[in-house]
Amino acid sequence: MKKVNIGNSGLMASEISLGIMRMNVLTHEEAVKVIQTALDNEIDYFDHADIYGKGDSEAIFGKAFKEVGLSRDKVLLQTKCGIIPGEMFDFSKEHIIASVEGSLKRLQTDYVDTLLLHRPDTLVEPEEVAAAFDELEKTGKVRHFGVSNQNPMQIELLKKTVTQPLLINQLQLSITHAPMIDAGFNVNMVNGASIVHDGSVLEYSRITDMTIQPWSPFQSGNGKKGIFLDNLDYVELNELIEIMADEKDVSREAIAIAWLLRHPAKMQPIVGSMNPDRIAAICQASAVSLSRTEWYALYKAAGKILP
Template identity: 55%
Template structure:
């Protein structure tokens, strides 16, 4: 397993993280085995959110690992807050503080290593968020902070008021969903690929030393389905991935993650599989460094163009 520094935090994190959104689909025993397999493969980073299974994913995780101080010290745990499903996004100090307290209780831990604001709240009052972050840091409940699905100006606005630097921005990113790459390759071109929809977030995060965490690394669309093995929608892409996977002696899922990891921005990939065998296959990506030619061949096979 390869490790990277998470932003400016000093945390040494596995480049592959286990996303725990679907953990409640397993029994407590099987969830424990999955987490055990992750740690055996070198994964030390576990991604949660207060809304995953209405909070039950965090409780399930704590039960599965039999959470104790000795177990906790081996893990880097991240959770997210601010989505109130069907109601609003909520960056109020009161909501952030109460959400963290609830997550800590469910996870049976005294602190989170990282807390992310889950979606942008257009009613955000950055001073209030900064107060919440300061309180959580002072109380020892959260060590570092980040965001999810935010553009550079949203992060700039928040950073103006916060004492600590944001360490991560969790964004959807995969071979088929890589608008941040498309725009960078099509600068000054009058085409759809050249439309900058995210404010240049890839370059911004590199400049600010903010680690991008890639979510849904195997999905096309938002949650429309996976592109791997989808010969109807992505025949050429799968042919290329399968050929390169065979060359490296790994599976297609390992190549999909290796494509993300190859970018010099040093992205961290969040994988949400609940299958232990597939998790092991994915982790094999750490032994693969695609050549520049292979990376671009995969990119083009996804239906992309170079100007």
């Protein structure tokens, strides 16, 4: 597994991360097998959130990781906070600190390597976030910080007072759901793809050395449900993925992830499978090289039109 430099900070991590959102549906034995499979395939970065499985995903992972028997410093743990499901978003100092305390307890660890603010809170007071981050860093409970689902101006607002580097922005991105890429191709056009939904977040991330963590990298997006693999709405894309997978002797999932890894933004996809065989198949992506021609062919096969 190749490594990625998170936020150009020197924090080196596997270029594919395992998302733990669905671990709450696993038994203890199944969770142990998932974690061990990830480690066997050289994934060392695990993505959590306080709300996943109402906290059960973190708790199951924490217990299972203890049984794996690997030293804590051999992996990187990330969690997210700021969502109170069905009620509101909360970036207050009180909520951020309480959330981290809960995550640490469930994960059975003294610290997390990275903490992300999960969804933008329009009532955010950057001074509160800064105070929370300072306290968490000072006490050693969080080592690095970032955001999720935020646009450049929301990040700049936080930077007014937050002194720690914001290393990460976790954003939805796949071959079929790529508005941040679509808009870049269609500058000065008047078609739908030219609409900039997110303030040029792709280019901003590259300029500011923020690592984009694509989430739902197999989801069809664009208002459509389900994954694009074996989806009849994407026949041409699936045919091309199948051809490339056969040519390179890897899984179809590996081709889909390799498309993200090929981008020079040096992204770190978050994959959420709880199927050990599929995790292993996905990890083949780290050894796949896509040419510029192949990358563009996949993009166009997804129904994208270049201007």
